[in-house]
Amino acid sequence: MRKIITRDLKNIKRYLTGGGKIITLGFKILTLSFLGLSFGLTTSNSVFAETMKSEVNIKPSMTLDVPVSSINLNLDPATNAFTSKDINITVGTNNKTGYWISMSSSTGESDLVNIDDNTKTIPTIATAGSYTSLDFPVNQWGYKIDSGNYIPFVSGATIKSSNTTANGETFKLNIASKIDYLQPSGTYNMALNIKMLPNMTTNYIQNLDSALCTEDPMVVIDNRDEQSYIVQRLKDGKCWMMTNLNLGAVKLTQDLTSANTNIATVVTAEDFNGWDRAISGYVNSYNIPKYTTITTTNSANNLVTDSVSKMPYGTLYNYCATTAGYYCDNGTTVVDNKYTICASGWTLPTLDELRVLLDRYSSFEKMHAPIEDGGAAFTLAGQFYDTVNNTNQGNTAAYWSLTQGGKVGTMARLYLDRYYSTAAIQYDGWRDAGRSVRCLLKES
Numbered sequence: 126m127r128k129i130i131t132r133d134l135k136n137i138k139r140y141l142t143g144g145g146k147i148i149t150l151g152f153k154i155l156t157l158s159f160l161g162l163s164f165g166l167t168t169s170n171s172v173f174a175e176t177m178k179s180e181v182n183i184k185p186s187m188t189l190d191v192p193v194s195s196i197n198l199n200l201d202p203a204t205n206a207f208t209s210k211d212i213n214i215t216v217g218t219n220n221k222t223g224y225w226i227s228m229s230s231s232t233g234e235s236d237l238v239n240i241d242d243n244t245k246t247i248p249t250i251a252t253a254g255s256y257t258s259l260d261f262p263v264n265q266w267g268y269k270i271d272s273g274n275y276i277p278f279v280s281g282a283t284i285k286s287s288n289t290t291a292n293g294e295t296f297k298l299n300i301a302s303k304i305d306y307l308q309p310s311g312t313y314n315m316a317l318n319i320k321m322l323p324n325m326t327t328n329y330i331q332n333l334d335s336a337l338c339t340e341d342p343m344v345v346i347d348n349r350d351e352q353s354y355i356v357q358r359l360k361d362g363k364c365w366m367m368t369n370l371n372l373g374a375v376k377l378t379q380d381l382t383s384a385n386t387n388i389a390t391v392v393t394a395e396d397f398n399g400w401d402r403a404i405s406g407y408v409n410s411y412n413i414p415k416y417t418t419i420t421t422t423n424s425a426n427n428l429v430t431d432s433v434s435k436m437p438y439g440t441l442y443n444y445c446a447t448t449a450g451y452y453c454d455n456g457t458t459v460v461d462n463k464y465t466i467c468a469s470g471w472t473l474p475t476l477d478e479l480r481v482l483l484d485r486y487s488s489f490e491k492m493h494a495p496i497e498d499g500g501a502a503f504t505l506a507g508q509f510y511d512t513v514n515n516t517n518q519g520n521t522a523a524y525w526s527l528t529q530g531g532k533v534g535t536m537a538r539l540y541l542d543r544y545y546s547t548a549a550i551q552y553d554g555w556r557d558a559g560r561s562v563r564c565l566l567k568e569s
Contacts, residue, residue: 185220189321202306209301222324223287225344229280229318237313245309250277266302330468335568338364360485364566367502369439374418387467388449411455411557414446431504435495438506444556455534467564476528476537489548510558523560
């Protein structure tokens with residue numbers, strides 16, 4: 126039986142069974158107010174309304190209906206080598222700038238895994254391209270939308286978007302696979318999450334008006350490399366990026382300037398792309414800007430997702446890279462540094478702003494919880510430091526602040542630890558380490 130859940134988006138609830146997901150996001154639909162109503166008395170004792178203003182505020186509402194909880198493909202190399210199944214997904218929204226839908230796996234991976242032997246997998250289509258049922262790659266899987274061709278699955282990628290309202294519109298998601306006798310028998314699966322979020326008129330993060338940032342999450346684009354992020358106003362009243370900064374995970378196509386980045390001087394795209402990417406995970410530098418994309422294997426895939434917060438890990442930066450090469454001296458005292466690689470109009474939190482955030486969320490569990498459960502969705506991306514290549518990914522996290530730490534050469538940081546359920550501010554964030562960056566909007 127299909128079940129649809131409706132909730133105020135302030136308390137988005139998930140309905141998830143098996144590998145499918147049904148989400149219906151609802152709002153209060155109508156408010157009516159009368160402003161400026163006054164009465165005057167004339168010499169003839171007549172009563173009149175001097176001014177009257179009525180306002181009708183119709184808030185955006187979104188509905189996403191995925192009618193199945195799981196998808197089963199029955200593959201047999203002898204009789205049914207290629208198999209596909211359709212899922213008709215229905216969307217509705219009165220949001221004037223439309224919607225954005227993504228599909229992700231709960232682990233961030235892209236392979237179907239044998240439930241009895243996780244070493245046996247069916248990978249997604251390996252090469253970027255498009256296929257039909259006739260030329261579908263053997264022992265791989267993929268998907269298509271409506272009448273398109275099959276393409277590779279990338280966790281977190283947008284599968285459907287529109288810049289207009291939608292009244293119960295349906296599109297078709299088709300999942301397919303093809304095998305031969307080299308594929309071991311068994312049941313292969315992956316939990317897929319389907320997420321729908323509103324588009325916005327000003328879709329670049331650099332142009333975001335603070336009035337548009339509300340308690341409802343929205344998607345914005347970084348115009349420096351066209352990567353997408355989610356932003357939202359949290360319980361501290363501040364507008365935060367809900368996704369960790371990932372600048373450098375893809376090649377920049379334009380220079381970093383004060384127009385697109387929170388810096389005063391130009392950093393050319395060539396220089397930034399030439400910074401040490403520390404692919405091995407070895408950061409350990411005060412005076413050389415270094416960063417690394419974080420993955421389960423530390424390879425080319427930078428879309429690995431935190432299993433609880435449901436957000437990608439992003440990229441880790443030493444403080445030299447975090448400040449776009451501005452603070453690259455271990456002996457320099459820094460007091461609320463103002464230059465960062467956050468987008469223009471955005472910055473790192475100060476010590477006081479971190480304190481307020483922790484006070485509002487009060488626990489590790491709430492800081493780590495996903496957006497739809499009312500959490501702050503901070504990921505446990507780990508950190509690189511000294512000569513240690515293990516990030517402790519999935520267990521701890523450290524986030525840079527603007528504020529000088531307890532010792533020269535350190536910065537205050539937000540620290541999360543799953544082992545001890547710790548969410549705290551620490552003052553010993555040595556600037557040579559690679560840590561996460563999460564920015565907030567400058568509004569004063």
